[in-house]
Amino acid sequence: MSGHTAAESTRPAVTATAVRKQYGDTVAVRDVSLDVHEGEVFGLIGPNGAGKSTLLGLLTGTRIPTEGSVRVFGESPTAVDRSRMSVLPQEFSPHRRLSGRELVSYYAGLYPDPLSVDEVLDRVGLDAGDAATAYTDLSGGQQRRVCVGAALVNDPELLFLDEPTTGIDPAGRRDVWDLVDSLADGGTAVVLTTHYMAEAEHLADRVGLLTDGELVRVGPPRDLVQRFGGETRLAVRTERPRALDLDATPLDGRRYGDYEYRFFDAGPDDLTAMLDHLDAADIAYEEVSLVRPTLEDVYLNLASERGHDCIASAGPAGLAGNAEVTR
Numbered sequence: 030m031s032g033h034t035a036a037e038s039t040r041p042a043v044t045a046t047a048v049r050k051q052y053g054d055t056v057a058v059r060d061v062s063l064d065v066h067e068g069e070v071f072g073l074i075g076p077n078g079a080g081k082s083t084l085l086g087l088l089t090g091t092r093i094p095t096e097g098s099v100r101v102f103g104e105s106p107t108a109v110d111r112s113r114m115s116v117l118p119q120e121f122s123p124h125r126r127l128s129g130r131e132l133v134s135y136y137a138g139l140y141p142d143p144l145s146v147d148e149v150l151d152r153v154g155l156d157a158g159d160a161a162t163a164y165t166d167l168s169g170g171q172q173r174r175v176c177v178g179a180a181l182v183n184d185p186e187l188l189f190l191d192e193p194t195t196g197i198d199p200a201g202r203r204d205v206w207d208l209v210d211s212l213a214d215g216g217t218a219v220v221l222t223t224h225y226m227a228e229a230e231h232l233a234d235r236v237g238l239l240t241d242g243e244l245v246r247v248g249p250p251r252d253l254v255q256r257f258g259g260e261t262r263l264a265v266r267t268e269r270p271r272a273l274d275l276d277a278t279p280l281d282g283r284r285y286g287d288y289e290y291r292f293f294d295a296g297p298d299d300l301t302a303m304l305d306h307l308d309a310a311d312i313a314y315e316e317v318s319l320v321r322p323t324l325e326d327v328y329l330n331l332a333s334e335r336g337h338d339c340i341a342s343a344g345p346a347g348l349a350g351n352a353e354v355t356r
């Protein structure tokens with residue numbers, strides 16, 4: 030779970046003030062203001078093309094804002110001492126035949142006063158055997174550890190990670206989460222982008238939801254879910270098609286496809302009442318569950334409001350299945 034202690038009272042590691050980036054007629058980032066403090070993980074989420082990479086580029090100084098300003102430790106990101114910040118780009122792909130130790134050593138050589146290679150390997154949790162293994166022979170999670178290690182050689186106070194876990198398996202993802210957690214606990218400010226809502230919910234102290242270049246929601250994941258996630262739903266999946274008579278159920282609901290029913294704004298008492306009803310009416314069911322909203326619901330609700338395609342491919346939040354409302 031998130032819960033790193035951000036040093037709110039300190040000067041922010043990075044601040045954006047009314048930043049706008051325009052490419053010709055395309056406004057990629059519009060009037061974004063945010064700050065990220067020491068020891069805080071800030072997760073940037075949003076659909077494809079929302080402007081996440083552009084915003085990251087503005088924060089790291091690889092792109093220049095059309096309007097507004099960015100400050101890293103109080104300075105322009107292009108002027109700041111590069112040993113204080115680090116960026117792990119999405120497409121970072123080191124030489125595959127070198128070992129983790131060789132790679133970390135190579136990147137350490139780019140800085141005047143790097144951490145020792147052993148310390149970096151220790152921080153990213155690579156033991157001597159893994160560190161001696163060619164990058165290409167490591168698991169996805171171990172490879173990502175090496176990549177994060179390469180980004181840590183300068184002992185940055187501010188770390189940018191662009192989709193750090195895309196393309197790696199769930200165990201590898203957990204490894205990276207542990208690593209980011211421990212970095213933030215040690216005081217590093219981390220800004221990351223992700224397409225995984227569970228990742229943002231787990232890691233981020235605050236999440237920024239970007240859509241059409243605009244930062245439309247910012248806050249701790251739990252607050253966003255509470256405010257924008259919608260109600261808890263009661264979901265019922267029956268064994269036989271169209272087995273429930275919705276006029277007789279104790280809650281108002283809808284049928285989705287032939288087997289699934291959802292009842293909104295439900296609580297634990299409603300679960301009991303529904304189970305009693307199913308038993309009394311002798312209706313066989315495969316599943317009855319309370320589905321609490323998650324950050325994914327916040328995201329999908331917003332995407333739906335804005336008419337984004339992802340709502341169509343993701344389907345309705347809750348039980349997977351047919352989105353057709355047939356009642």
Ligand SMILES: Nc1ncnc2c1ncn2[C@@H]1O[C@H](COP(=O)(O)OP(=O)(O)OP(=O)(O)O)[C@@H](O)[C@H]1O
Nearest residue numbers: 052055056057075076077078079080081082083084
């Ligand atoms: N160099 C560029 N020239 C012109 N348009 C650009 C340029 N870079 C980005 N854009 C446009 O700006 C918008 C935001 O793109 P950006 O890559 O920042 O989004 P993103 O949220 O990172 O997307 P993804 O999740 O797919 O990586 C898009 O409409 C994109 O086509």
